[in-house]
Every structure is written in C-alpha cells, then in structure tokens.
Amino acid sequence: MTAIRSIPASSLRTGMFLHKIGGSWLKHPFLRNKFLLTDPEDVRRIIEAGIDEVWIDESRGDPLEMPELVGTDEDAREPFVDTLAESPQLRAAADAPRESRRIVTGPVPLAAELERARSICLTGKAQVQSMFEELRLGNSVRQSDVLPLVEEIASSVWRNPTALISVARLKTHDDYSYLHSVAVSALMLALAKQMGLDEYHTHLAGVGGLMHDLGKAFIPLDVLNKPGKLTDAEFTIMKSHPAAGAQALQDGGAEAGVVDIALHHHEKMNGYGYPHGLKDFEITLLARMGAICDVYDAVTSIRAYKAAWDPAMAMREMARWDGHFDKQVFNAFVKSVGIYPVGALVRLSSQRLAVVAEPGEESLLKPKVRVFYSLRTKEKILVQTIDLAAPGCNDSIIGPEDPEAWDLSNLEVLWL
Numbered sequence: 001m002t003a004i005r006s007i008p009a010s011s012l013r014t015g016m017f018l019h020k021i022g023g024s025w026l027k028h029p030f031l032r033n034k035f036l037l038t039d040p041e042d043v044r045r046i047i048e049a050g051i052d053e054v055w056i057d058e059s060r061g062d063p064l065e066m067p068e069l070v071g072t073d074e075d076a077r078e079p080f081v082d083t084l085a086e087s088p089q090l091r092a093a094a095d096a097p098r099e100s101r102r103i104v105t106g107p108v109p110l111a112a113e114l115e116r117a118r119s120i121c122l123t124g125k126a127q128v129q130s131m132f133e134e135l136r137l138g139n140s141v142r143q144s145d146v147l148p149l150v151e152e153i154a155s156s157v158w159r160n161p162t163a164l165i166s167v168a169r170l171k172t173h174d175d176y177s178y179l180h181s182v183a184v185s186a187l188m189l190a191l192a193k194q195m196g197l198d199e200y201h202t203h204l205a206g207v208g209g210l211m212h213d214l215g216k217a218f219i220p221l222d223v224l225n226k227p228g229k230l231t232d233a234e235f236t237i238m239k240s241h242p243a244a245g246a247q248a249l250q251d252g253g254a255e256a257g258v259v260d261i262a263l264h265h266h267e268k269m270n271g272y273g274y275p276h277g278l279k280d281f282e283i284t285l286l287a288r289m290g291a292i293c294d295v296y297d298a299v300t301s302i303r304a305y306k307a308a309w310d311p312a313m314a315m316r317e318m319a320r321w322d323g324h325f326d327k328q329v330f331n332a333f334v335k336s337v338g339i340y341p342v343g344a345l346v347r348l349s350s351q352r353l354a355v356v357a358e359p360g361e362e363s364l365l366k367p368k369v370r371v372f373y374s375l376r377t378k379e380k381i382l383v384q385t386i387d388l389a390a391p392g393c394n395d396s397i398i399g400p401e402d403p404e405a406w407d408l409s410n411l412e413v414l415w416l
C-alpha cells in the first residue's frame with residue numbers, strides 16, 4: 001500500500017510530510033514541493049492560499065505527531081510517475097546504465113555562480129558551434145563528445161539553478177543558434193530536477209537539450225538567419241530541422257531519448273506541431289519538456305527578427321497558449337524558473353519599477369528585487385534591494401511590465 005495519501009488541507013498538521021499541493025500553481029505558496037511541516041505558520045499559509053487538498057507521505061512524517069488520515073490510494077498517484085510510465089521509450093530506458101552525478105553539498109549564492117556560468121556559456125557556445133561546423137562538413141557528432149559539457153552545465157545548475165539559466169538568456173542574435181542549445185540544456189536539467197526524474201532521464205534531458213537543434217546545421221544560412229518573416233517555402237525548409245537533426249544524432253549513435261528530443265521538440269499537445277503532428281501522450285515526456293524549454297528560451301532571447309520578451313511576460317503568455325504545452329510539465333517548469341524569473345521587470349504595489357534579482361526562498365511570488373524607478377515622480381531613484389519575503393516588508397509585485405513599453409534596455413546591469 002502506498003504511503004502517499006490525499007487529505008483536505010484543513011486536516012494538515014505539523015509533523016506531516018508534505019508530498020504535493022493540489023490545485024493551481026498560482027496558489028502554491030512555497031518553492032519546495034516536498035518537506036516536513038514543522039512550522040504551524042506554513043500550515044496556515046497553505047490554508048490561507050485557498051488550497052483545498054494536499055498529498056502527504058506517511059512514511060516520512062513525524063510518527064509522534066501523525067494523526068489519523070483520510071483519502072484514497074487512487075487519488076494519491078504521483079502525476080509525473082504516471083506520465084513517465086506512459087512513455088514506452090522512457091520505460092524501456094529505465095533499466096539502462098546511469099551516469100553518476102557530481103555530489104553537491106548545497107546551493108551557492110547566485111552572485112558566486114554567475115562568473116562560472118558565464119565561462120560555461122563561452123565554452124558551450126564554442127563547442128556547439130564546432131558541432132554545427134562538423135555537421136556542415138559532412139562529419140558526424142557523437143553524444144559522448146558533449147558529456148563533459150553537460151556535466152559542467154549540470155554542476156552549475158545543481159550549485160545554483162538560476163545563474164546559468166539567467167546568463168544564457170542574455171545572448172545577441174549572432175550567438176543565438178549556439179547559446180540557445182546551452183540555455184535549453186540548463187532549463188531541461190532544472191526542469192528534470194523539479195519533476196524528480198531519476199538520474200538517467202535527467203541526464204538524457206540535459207544532453208537532449210544541448211543537441212536538440214543540431215538539425216539547423218543543415219538549413220541554408222539565408223533561411224536560418226533571415227531577419228524578416230519566412231515565406232511558406234522557407235518555413236517548409238526550416239521545418240525539416242528536427243528530422244535532419246534526429247537523423248544526424250542517430251548516425252552518430254546517440255541514445256533514443258536524445259534522438260527523440262531532437263525529432264519531437266516542435267510537436268504540440270493539440271496535434272498541430274511538426275514534423276509528425278503527434279498528440280498528447282504520443283509525445284514523450286522528454287519531448288514535451290523540450291518543447292517548453294525551447295520556446296521559453298526562444299521568446300526571451302533577442303532574435304534577428306524580434307526583441308526579447310521579458311521573462312515574466314513570457315511565462316504569462318506561455319501559460320495562456322492553449323493546446324501547445326503539457327500543462328502539468330509547464331507547471332513544473334514555472335516552479336523551476338519562477339513566475340518572476342531573474343531579470344524580469346515588475347511593478348510593485350509601492351508604484352515603483354523593479355527588476356527581479358534573486359528568486360524568493362519561500363515563495364515564487366516574493367523574490368528579491370532591485371527598485372530603480374518611481375512611477376509617482378516619474379524619475380529614477382537610488383537603486384535598492386528589497387526582499388519581498390522579509391518580515392515587515394509591505395511591498396509586493398502587482399505584475400510584470402514590458403521593458404519596451406518603458407523604453408528600458410540593459411536591465412541586466414541591475415542584477416548581473
């Protein structure tokens with residue numbers, strides 16, 4: 001019998017081990033999904049957030065404090081475990097040998113990881129560029145060639161999940177094709193960790209993220225780098241990159257999970273994606289993850305034909321696209337990157353503009369921000385860091401703002 005049960009939030013007590021919170025992620029007051037409830041204040045926050053139902057893990061609760069429980073085993077199934085089991089490819093891969101992941105003692109501060117993240121971006125960009133060149137010359141690329149780089153990316157993400165993701169987003173359109181791969185790899189690793197995937201599938205996610213767009217090496221440069229809208233004929237050419245990349249990866253002996261991410265990262269849940277128009281769970285979990293990470297990095301990056309979207313606005317827009325993404329995986333993605341990711345421009349209730357500088361430790365809605373502009377006086381103000389989760393802080397985020405509407409650029413100087 002499973003030790004995980006659903007209970008009404010009103011039955012929650014300290015001593016219980018919180019396994020999952022039900023309902024909309026917008027209501028979720030914590031960054032962590034799973035933890036032992038020791039503070040009555042946390043119980044109060046869950047109830048006040050309007051959450052009706054929670055899942056608890058009886059095997060991990062404090063036995064001295066565990067009261068009688070209600071709920072059914074059927075209700076308590078872990079959704080990501082279900083999703084994983086639906087994919088024959090992942091099920092088949094489950095017995096495959098596992099990569100050992102570097103042991104990390106704990107998260108390091110964002111500022112301390114940013115420099116290393118920058119250096120990984122430089123190395124990663126050069127390596128991805130050389131893979132593109134090899135493919136254009138007709139040579140093959142091997143999954144094993146990128147393992148040290150993926151290990152470096154993973155180590156950075158485990159040390160601090162925000163640093164590399166934030167730095168890799170800041171690319172010029174010339175760098176896009178190469179740094180996009182590094183960014184997607186980092187996003188995939190953070191997402192895999194958030195979803196609790198095992199080491200083997202986490203590893204596939206990181207490698208697949210790095211190699212997902214290699215098929216673009218076969219797209220003529222005038223189409224790939226065209227500053228304007230593609231014609232129908234050009235778009236048809238562009239749509240050949242997933243199959244071309246998958247073929248190149250297969251020729252180089254890449255694992256099936258990595259080939260699959262390359263082949264299906266442009267599929268959509270509603271069946272309107274390409275190349276195969278797969279629907280719902282016909283798309284594997286890794287490819288559904290790839291679709292989200294790919295689009296997020298694409299829309300938040302400067303491209304030849306468009307400015308970058310603000311990261312928080314991208315999150316809001318992507319949440320509105322019905323039928324594109326797996327909603328459950330998207331919810332996990334939001335938790336891994338943040339509702340207000342680092343670098344997002346936000347309006348505060350104090351009528352000031354601020355940039356998100358660091359994720360909140362307890363709540364996705366209360367990051368550390370740097371205020372720099374007063375909307376009342378319409379003037380720049382002395383830059384100041386505010387922890388919106390600090391006791392006594394009365395300020396809060398009203399919502400994201402579009403930097404273009406305020407004619408703001410180089411916002412990264414406020415957090416980098």
Ligand SMILES: [Fe+2]
Nearest residue numbers: 212213265266
């Ligand atoms: Fe792509």
